[in-house]
Amino acid sequence: MAPVGPIGLIALRGSEDFTEKVNFYLNKRRSEYQQEQIVNTYPGFFREDYTIPVENARFSSGEGKAVVKNTVRGHDLYLISDIMNCSCTYKMFGTDNRMSPDDHYQDLKRVILACSGKSRRINVIMPFLYESRQHKRNARESLDCAFALEELYELGVANIITFDAHDERVANAIPLAGFESLPTTYQIIKEMYRQVPDLCFSNGKFMIISPDEGGIGRAMYYASILGVPLGTFYKRRDYTRVVDGKNPIVAHEFLGESVEGMDILIVDDMISSGDSMIDIAREMKERGARKVFCAVTFGLFTEGIDNFNKAYEEGIINKVFATNLIYRRPELLEAPWYADVNLCKFVALLIDAINHDASLSNLINPTEKIKNLLATKEKIGLNPEELKP
Known part of the structure; x- marks a missing residue:
């Protein structure tokens, strides 16, 4: 053509x-x-x-x-x-x-x-x-x-x-x-395999978490394609007040099965200030989660990264995956807990x-590529150099 x-x-x-x-x-x-x-x-x-x-x-x-x-x-x-x-x-x-x-x-x-x-x-x-x-x-x-x-x-x-x-x-x-x-699902999962060699996506060992009801569709796709359970939070807000243009969050309420001993992946479209992400990660650790990973398409970090540095030092968050589609501050790229996903x-x-x-169908829908990636990892291990973009 x-x-x-x-x-x-x-x-x-x-x-x-x-x-x-x-x-x-x-x-x-x-x-x-x-x-x-x-x-x-x-x-x-x-x-x-x-x-x-x-x-x-x-x-x-x-x-x-x-x-x-x-x-x-x-x-x-x-x-x-x-x-x-x-x-x-x-x-x-x-x-x-x-x-x-x-x-x-x-x-x-x-x-x-x-x-x-x-x-x-x-x-x-x-x-x-x-x-x-x-x-x-x-x-x-x-x-x-x-x-x-x-x-x-x-x-x-x-x-x-x-x-x-x-x-x-x-x-x-x-x-x-x-x-x-x-979507950036395939690229994020591929980078997770590269960064975490002992990662195991299997039922009983791994769980996907949606930070709110608005992102449940995105989390459902991750959970379905990986064959692992799904949990979600909903944000209880104070609708009597408006702070910075929105109703402040009072608490995060969890809906899902036990996370004890599991690795957790919290998925969202973006990290803005990151306060909600850290609150959810802390809640997961208190419920007995083993490791907590975060995956977003856009890492804005509008309030800086000090709170994530502290959460990493306390063992609350193990790794944050975000793409290079937007500007990332130099201090973010140097952070030991940050993983850059190349698009x-x-x-x-x-x-x-x-x-x-x-046709863009094969590029837009990453399902087949993710299935091939999971099959390759399960059968013969993973060679990062041979992975599709």
């Missing part, structure tokens, strides 16, 4: 390192294509560098503009935006300002406007979906995520790719556009498939 057009990778501010690695894997994959003569050669199909430089300039007043440095005419563009990168700054009236998700989103729209009418197609890869936590309306509230998706669609974006969206039903806001929310190669495969308008 012929590609839609030459690939152009555009890294928004804060996504340069991730995009550079995606470019490396994309180059490697297409080099293998040519060696095996799987596809015909098309203009621009194989290049050393698929990236297209852009400049998101800021004026001293805080206003901005986007300038694309190379031609994008006829290209199939993939704009990669990490809206959670808090390390990016800009000058405003002589003061350093950290870029918020709003700033990153505005820069994304500026780049889209700079490319509109010239490129063949525009695709947005936004690992952490903008305003995804504001996905539904309670009382008189804004519907930020739905409106942002409509806005991107109206700007001419053909496909929006995200990972583990807080609520995938936000796709209903743009029923005519391409929207994919991809760069997977994103490169995704881009290559979309560029050919090929």
Whole structure:
């Protein structure tokens, strides 16, 4: 199948390192294509560098503009935006300002406007979906995520790719556009095998825990594919007060069978402050759990990592697995309890498939890959170098 057009990778501010690695894997994959003569050669199909430089300039007043440095005419563009990168700054009236998700989103729209009418197609890869936590309306509230998706669609974006969206039903806001929310289950389980050699996913030795009722679907998938029991917590809140825009949690109530002597995996879409995750891990240890692992797609750690350092030293948490889809602070990457899950190669495969308008079913649904991984581990042990991305 012929590609839609030459690939152009555009890294928004804060996504340069991730995009550079995606470019490396994309180059490697297409080099293998040519060696095996799987596809015909098309203009621009194989290049050393698929990236297209852009400049998101800021004026001293805080206003901005986007300038694309190379031609994008006829290209199939993939704009990669990490809206959670808090390390990016800009000058405003002589003061350093950290870029918020709003700033990153505005820069994304500026780049889209700079490319509109010239490129063949525009695709947005936004690992952490903008305003995804504001996905539904309670009382008189804004519907930020739905409106942002409509806005991107109206700007001419053909496909929006995200990972583990807080609520995938936000796709209903743009029923005519391409929207994919991809799981990271396989990559996390693969990294767990690499980091914990004696890990044993078997009934009676392992258990999956959902930290709240909202994430029960995600935890059910883990439990079902691994064939282990499932437990869940529900958050008892004080609905008479509002603190930082939400009702404070009074207690975490557990629903499930005994966890005594079991290894526990707490799964969620993100760690924000991490207080709830640590409270649940402590509850599991008090109930007799052997080891406690945490697995999330996005490790934000908005309040820093001191509380996790303390929990690790106290033996409450053994390991936290999170992906490299968003910015991770240097101190987090150096923490002995943190394990980084690499998604760069997977994103490169995704881009290559979309560029050919090929089916994404095998990439989106990780069930078969997980089954093969479990079978390989059980029969002949695990060779990490032979694992699929």
